[in-house]
Amino acid sequence: MNNLIKIYLKLKPQIQFHRLFSQQHTLDVNTNVVKDVILYKSNNEKSFKVINFFGIVQFGFWNYLALTAYQTLKDVPVDKSSDDVWWRRINFGESKWKNSFTIVSFLIGWGILSVSWIYTLRAVKYLILRKGGKEATIVTYGPFGKNRMFTLDVNNISATQARSASVAFLPLKVKNHKFHYMVDMQGEFRNPVLFDHTAGLKRTWQ
Template sequence: MLNILSCRNATNSIYKLQIVYQSLIKTAKYRNSVVCRSFNSSSKPAFEIKNTRECSKQFIDVINANTNVQNNVILYKNTTSTIFIKLVFFGWGFCNIVLALITFNPKYISTWFEDLTWTEYLKKNGITWMYFIYSIVAGPLGCVSLYIFNHRIIKYIVLHKGGKDVSIVTNNLFKNVDTITVPLEKVKTTMARDQMKNFLPLKIQGKMFFYLVDGQGKFFNEQLFDYTVGKAKAW
């Protein structure tokens, strides 16, 4: 009888121990799964979301850049003097005019209508004829080149109120400045501003040659310049 009771008590104790053991295992599995979920959801994904939000914010800032300025804004200013180009222009023109007057001979015209070959014509007129031709050809071409180059150097870039128009102020040999005002969409640069070395080529739609932004000048609002004049345009 005692043996039977002791066996029953032992069986009940083992059964209770099994129940407690199973409940502990279930609790441990649940805690491990909770820990893993919290670690996976709070560490790495949170970092990725943060980076995504930062990138999205930067992207939105670029798209929503405010170019609707309330007043005229100077984007660029170049104070470099072009007096040297002016001196070369007038000096070159003066020297070639003097050379043409010295080497001119009326027989250049009279012998032109004679029945002569090119060799006979050159022998009759001499080497002075070549100097004369050089002066009347190289003189004007050099002056035109210097004028165009000086006229293409930008002194100021001004964005007008509202951000729709822009003024390009350039040098001029016969007056202080020359101003060109065009819609913003008709102005673009051929490269990014941070890629500029010495000059930044600027193109105005409808003009034959490029305008030059000197690297020695100063950009007063670099971000606004990049979003307006320096912005890529499809034309």
């Protein structure tokens, strides 16, 4: 037991020095860059083209179904007391059924298209730290292949978790924006140290 205590006392100064050195290394990160620096880059153009194509096709299909139902379903009275299967005893041409089917089909089409567009517009393609390190530019994919970009103060970006703890995506919260922006972990972190000390920090706003 005494030998273990002696070994610990001998190593303790080294352990403390190592921790102080690590903290100093963190504080020494210079975010005041002299030119624009790409922190993150994703090259997933093909996948988002497929997602948007799928959304447009589904939008067309469900709207066509809604229009067809509204124009072709006829109000034909049925015998509800017959022994037929349940769906044969429903008059789908009746106003409440026809209108409901039309509205639901229409909403499904718009819903699929909206989700595909929102997902595309929230997927980060580039994250650029601007000269001086005070601002950053977020570039996202666009529904029709055209990129969308905006520049904001770095302090208005907050990572919901550490980059090292993220598996598939790293969500970034942007102040005054409703939804998170998603950083695909399969993308390339061009400068991970700068990322972790700028856009990758977790911030709390008033």
